[in-house]
Amino acid sequence: MSQEEVLRTPLNALHRELGGKMVPFAGYDMPVQYPAGVLAEHVHTRASAGLFDVSHMGQVRLSGEGVEAALEKLVPGDIQALAPGKVRYTMFTNDQGGILDDLMVSQTGRDLFMVVNAACKAQDIAHLKAGLGAGIKVDVIEDRALLALQGPEAAKVMARHAPGAGEMGFMTWTELKVCGFDCFVTRSGYTGEDGYEISVHEDHAVELARTLLAEPEVAPIGLGARDSLRLEAGLCLYGSDIDETTSPIEAGLNWTISKRRRAEGGFAGAATVQKHLAEGAPRLRVGIKPVDKAPARAHTEIVDATGRKIGEVTSGGFGPTLGGPLAMGYVEAAFAAPGTEVQLLVRGTPRPAHVVAMPFVAHRYAISGRKTP
Amino acid sequence: MSKTYFTSEHEWIKVEGDVGTVGITDHAQGALGDVVFVELPAVGKKVAKGGDAAVVESVKAASDVYSPVSGEVVGANDAIVDQPALVNESPEDGAWFFKVKLSNTSELDGLMDRAAYDAFVAGQS
Numbered sequence: 289m290s291q292e293e294v295l296r297t298p299l300n301a302l303h304r305e306l307g308g309k310m311v312p313f314a315g316y317d318m319p320v321q322y323p324a325g326v327l328a329e330h331v332h333t334r335a336s337a338g339l340f341d342v343s344h345m346g347q348v349r350l351s352g353e354g355v356e357a358a359l360e361k362l363v364p365g366d367i368q369a370l371a372p373g374k375v376r377y378t379m380f381t382n383d384q385g386g387i388l389d390d391l392m393v394s395q396t397g398r399d400l401f402m403v404v405n406a407a408c409k410a411q412d413i414a415h416l417k418a419g420l421g422a423g424i425k426v427d428v429i430e431d432r433a434l435l436a437l438q439g440p441e442a443a444k445v446m447a448r449h450a451p452g453a454g455e456m457g458f459m460t461w462t463e464l465k466v467c468g469f470d471c472f473v474t475r476s477g478y479t480g481e482d483g484y485e486i487s488v489h490e491d492h493a494v495e496l497a498r499t500l501l502a503e504p505e506v507a508p509i510g511l512g513a514r515d516s517l518r519l520e521a522g523l524c525l526y527g528s529d530i531d532e533t534t535s536p537i538e539a540g541l542n543w544t545i546s547k548r549r550r551a552e553g554g555f556a557g558a559a560t561v562q563k564h565l566a567e568g569a570p571r572l573r574v575g576i577k578p579v580d581k582a583p584a585r586a587h588t589e590i591v592d593a594t595g596r597k598i599g600e601v602t603s604g605g606f607g608p609t610l611g612g613p614l615a616m617g618y619v620e621a622a623f624a625a626p627g628t629e630v631q632l633l634v635r636g637t638p639r640p641a642h643v644v645a646m647p648f649v650a651h652r653y654a655i656s657g658r659k660t661p
Numbered sequence: 662m663s664k665t666y667f668t669s670e671h672e673w674i675k676v677e678g679d680v681g682t683v684g685i686t687d688h689a690q691g692a693l694g695d696v697v698f699v700e701l702p703a704v705g706k707k708v709a710k711g712g713d714a715a716v717v718e719s720v721k722a723a724s725d726v727y728s729p730v731s732g733e734v735v736g737a738n739d740a741i742v743d744q745p746a747l748v749n750e751s752p753e754d755g756a757w758f759f760k761v762k763l764s765n766t767s768e769l770d771g772l773m774d775r776a777a778y779d780a781f782v783a784g785q786s
Contacts, residue, residue, distance in 0.1 A: 326720040327695035512694070512721055581698055583718055606697040606720050613698070635700075635716065 297343035298433045298490040299497055306501075306508050314406035316344040319510040326512035330608040333479055333517055334649070337439035338509035339500050346409035347429035347487060348416065351399035358420045359400060364536060364555045365393070366546035372397035375459040375474050378544055379536060380415060385560025386532035387539065388415060390524060392485075394461035394474055401461065401472060403434065403485070405526045419556075432472075433493035438483030438517075440652060441505040446484055449499060453484065458653040467492075467499045475654060478514070480521025480647055482654045519614060520607045522575060522646030528586055529573060529602045529616055537564035538618065540573045571599060572624040575646035576615040582634050583613040584641070589633040590619055598623050598630065609649045619643065666729065666769055667778035670711075673753060674729040679766060681730055684757040685717060685748065688782050693719040696748040701737040701759055708734060708761060710768050715758050717748060726758055730768045736760035 295316045303310065308319030319341070321329060332338055350359060356367040365378025372395050380388035389408035394401040404412045416426045437446060446453035450466040456475040464473045469492040477483035488496050500506050515525065524530045530539045535557070542565070549555070550565055578584055588601040604615030615632070623630060626645045631638040663677040671689035674681040690696065698718040708714045708728035715726035737759045741747050747756040763769075773781060 320721070321694065325695050327697075330720075516720060582700065583698055583723065585723055606718070608720065 295344070297341055298493040299341045299343060302494055302497060303341065303508075308508070308510060311511070313511055314344055316406060318344060319508070321510040321512045322508050324507065326510070326516065327608050329507065329509045329513035330516050332507045333439045333481060333509055333513060334609050335440070336505045336507070337437060337441040337445055337483075337503075338479075338513070339497060339506050340436040340438065340509050340514055341433070341497070342436050342485070343433040343493070344406035345434055346402075346404040346406065346412060347432055347434060348402040348404065348413065349399050349427040349429060350402060350416065350420065350424060351427070352420075352424040355400055355420070355424050356395075358424050359393070360549070361555060362415065362419045363391075363393075364545045364549055364558070364561060366549050367393065367395075367400070369546060369548070370395040373460050373462060375461050375476055376544075377459075379530070379541070380412065381536065381555055381557040381561070382532055383556050384532075385535040385557030385564070387526070387530045387534055387536060388412070388532060390526050390530060392474070392476060394472075396461060396463075396472075401487075407527060429487075431490050432487045433490050435486045435488065435493070435497060435500070436477050436479075436483060437486065437500060437506070438477045438479040438481045438509075439505075440482060442481070442483040443654065445500065445503045445505050448503070456484075456654075458482070467496050469496055471496075478521070478523055479517040480523070480649060480651045480653075481517075482652055515603075516605060516608060519603050519605060519616070520609055520647065520649040521651060522616065522648060524573070525603055534573070534618070535560050535564050535569060537561055538569040538571055538573060568621055570621060571618045572621050573602070573616060573618055574624050575626075575644040575648060576601065576604070576617055576630070576632070576641050577644045577648075578613045578615070578632060579640040579642070581613060582639055584615045584632040584634050584639070588615070588617075590617055590641075591631045591633060591638060592623065593629070593631070595631075595638070601632065607648055614648050615641075616646065666772035666774065667781075668727070668729045668772055669781060670727050672726060672729050674761075674769075674772070675757075676763070676766075676769065679763045680735060680760055681732075681763055682736075682757045682760050683714070683726075683729060685726060685752055686778070686782075687752045690749050690752040693717065693721070693724060695720050696745040698723075699741045699745050699748065699758070701739075701742060702734045704734050704737060706734045708732060717745075717758075728761060729772060730761060730763050730765070732761040732764045734759050735762045
């Protein structure tokens with residue numbers, strides 16, 4: 289990561305005004321927490337609604353004849369089957385079947401709208417330009433902020449400012465006026481809760497954020513709680529839980545690859561993915577619940593009863609809603625069944641833990657669009 | 662009569678006779694955020710000045726707590742193991758971490774007093 293310039297989102301001054309504790313993240317000056325603190329922000333999001341600035345993430349529009357088939361060369365997701373107004377989670381794979389980044393892609397009906405990770409943004413754009421071929425246009429959207437409103441009260445809040453938002457189903461995309469501003473809205477997020485991601489022109493981002501924050505249900509939420517929320521939801525953090533060395537099958541992301549794409553392949557690293565599907569992956573991403581209270585952080589060694597290393601924690605910490613420590617990591621496939629007893633080497637001391645099914649905290653997505661009061 | 666000293670690693674030690682009570686400063690707890698886990702040294706453990714003695718973990722990260730002096734651990738505050746949030750509530754009082762019997766009281770000479778520590782913290786931000 290280049291250190292020469294710290295980037296700021298359109299909401300930077302607002303974060304400071306709200307008392308945000310600013311830290312460098314993926315080249316951006318971002319709030320890790322506000323005065324309420326990570327714990328309170330986490331709990332607030334699960335109980336009511338939290339507003340997150342995710343403007344550091346990359347927004348990209350892909351267009352041109354055959355753009356869906358072209359993108360399928362780079363991702364294992366079924367893009368051709370994506371109906372207008374639908375959103376899909378997928379990932380860029382490399383030739384070895386590793387993951388270059390994970391992303392959300394929406395079929396708008398006239399182009400594909402993509403959201404990628406901040407830290408991978410420049411590399412992703414170069415990858416798209418090189419890999420999609422002539423005739424496909426890659427437009428990086430530089431003038432739009434991205435806000436996420438997440439939590440059980442998110443739909444109620446949105447309904448006040450964006451008629452129609454309540455009828456959106458989970459993982460759908462639409463163009464909508466929010467507080468009178470033209471926005472791209474998806475009903476999606478990365479907390480395990482119902483919610484929305486709202487792409488708005490940078491000139492209106494502050495006013496939109498202020499309007500949403502003025503609602504009694506809504507509080508600003510920093511990156512700290514974003515991380516503990518996604519960990520409880522069992523969702524991968526790129527660079528920690530998935531990277532260029534992990535295949536989508538090892539990562540347990542099989543559900544993102546349709547029957548057609550598994551059979552046909554035709555994406556970077558398809559041979560590895562098909563091999564892992566056919567023979568089983570040598571290691572698997574699993575949830576891990578320590579028996580005692582000590583959190584196990586990323587890179588903690590996972591060992592078996594004899595002390596042999598069988599894997600490593602990739603994300604770990606404390607789950608405020610779970611009320612205790614939690615982790616995810618990779619273990620040899622033989623140890624991946626829920627209930628398997630393992631040991632975590634925390635500061636050199638083996639501590640008992642169990643492999644558990646994820647998510648740690650049940651997802652509460654909107655199953656289908658329904659009218660909200 | 663007791664005297665309290667501070668380290669550049671944001672520990673405090675309140676010394677009475679040859680026993681010091683050690684904790685982390687209010688500044689340290691503020692920087693850590695919500696404390697969710699504390700691990701304390703066993704009574705009888707020998708600790709070295711500047712060496713690892715305890716662990717404090719917030720939602721964000723794990724941090725080592727170093728012993729400000731060398732000596733033997735003669736007490737540990739189990740209340741903060743049961744209720745880690747006490748470290749946020751009363752860091753420089755009820756939420757002490759451990760007591761240490763000093764083996765060399767001259768080690769205190771290199772530590773800061775309250776005024777010097779406050780100036781040190783002000784200079785860091």
